[in-house]
Amino acid sequence: MTSVLETAPAVTARAPAKVNLELGVGAVREDGYHPLATVYQAVGLHEDVTAATADAWGVTVRGRDAELVPTDETNIALRAAMLLADEVGGDLAPVHLTIHKRVPVAGGMAGGSADAAAALVACEALWAAGLSKAELDPIAAQVGSDVPFLLHGGTAVGSGRGEIITPVLAKGSYHWVFVPTPAEGLSTPEVYRTFDELTEGRRVPEPEPSPAMMAALRLGDAEALADVLTNDLQPAAIKLQPRIGEVIEAAMGFGALGAIVSGSGPTVALLAGSQEGAIDLAVALTASGVADEVLRASGPVAGAHVIPAPRLT
Template structure:
């Protein structure tokens, strides 16, 4: 005898942050976007999004990185959930509860991560069982980084970053992220990049052979030498202290360092677990940075987790 499927009362999805191992930026297109060639890696800094059926659409944001995150329809997680509903004829509203651990406005795609988590959570809550390509299509409409965070791991991104291709990568990498109390506007960083490159030829980007070789080798030092970001000079131009942080991390033994995305977070690659511990301690003890996070990569993308603790819902 087969039992009927039971609709869950709530679904919780955990989703990782990302770092761009390589971010190559082409000339601006007519629509204002820039063609990109990037290599993403998901890392073990996570947000959680829990959704439940509700009488009306709503969202709450909690956690240590919740300050400044909108709790309204401008939140990417809310936009993703509504877009998924509209595309599939769902009329049941949900409440989304976002628990923030990923740094905000730090170039680690925390908002895009929450959008990816909302898609996976609502897909399960509503019993849609969409294919991964179908979810990725909606994800790409929400934001350029969202499709990658559905799958995680390590992948190449092209177009605006939303067109993905798998990358053959070996090994586990140990990261130390130097956080800033200030944020950087992504549009401002791209505009500054264009200004700095004005008058120089800017070619269509393509992944570098050095990056592909380093990832295939699984060697942290090789990967550290291959890290690159065309937005780094612009981020430093807008926030010069980022350059000081980069210098400090390399002096304290990092095998590589790069601004993550549009910044201002700086991602340092360490040779192993112990080296990452030492680097994190040195950065904070020296006063070079106030806050660091350690993580490893690659990490799995957005995935459903058991709700093992009570969830405090707004009343």
């Protein structure tokens, strides 16, 4: 069993979840990937990762849905740390990662990618590697499409597979209510396969960010943003999991300004007009029985960054 060395140095980093304000999907390519044009926003649901010098590589997962997260070398945060070690080189001691989860697993909010981004920042600091976030970007892109954005946070356009990041000029703060919904039958590959089925025989244009989305973000107006929330994967997600459509319909009836499936789902992201509006919406959803659970957060927030080590309790 991996053990952290006594008096081992440790660094903790925090990274946010994301919501896709706009997700355009192109036709599948020969390599099996779909070209994407997405507008990301980082939101204030965070994952914390502590990297500590250890006698062997390892990972411990605590918190929400911890039992669903692998703790072997398939863990995305551990893969990120090992790739960074290869890049830094030299006589580096292994690290043990302790992941504190708050973001729903497999919910379309990139909790695993947040773990990877936090691991990169924590290990870079632990090893005093002297790498900027721009220098971490190529490693992040190897690990996963969402990881480069979660290194930087804020609001940004993602292109390619989502890993090519361009910051967006955006004003204001936005208040979100997230409704985790059952994920049965809603794996990301299955959502993309269903998207292909739904678009078969149709011309699927090359995706690009819409001018309307860019204009809404420059205004900093929640109502304007609500009007342009779009996700090309949403019809596929609702076909596979009709409950998602029911949540969206109910939330709009309870006063949400806008509703969108986050990424490939199944989490539904609801935009409110204010913090008070988000609280009222959350209460209505749970009191009515539409949602067993809701999560509230605002955005945009900063990307992965070092924080003081958590207290041991």
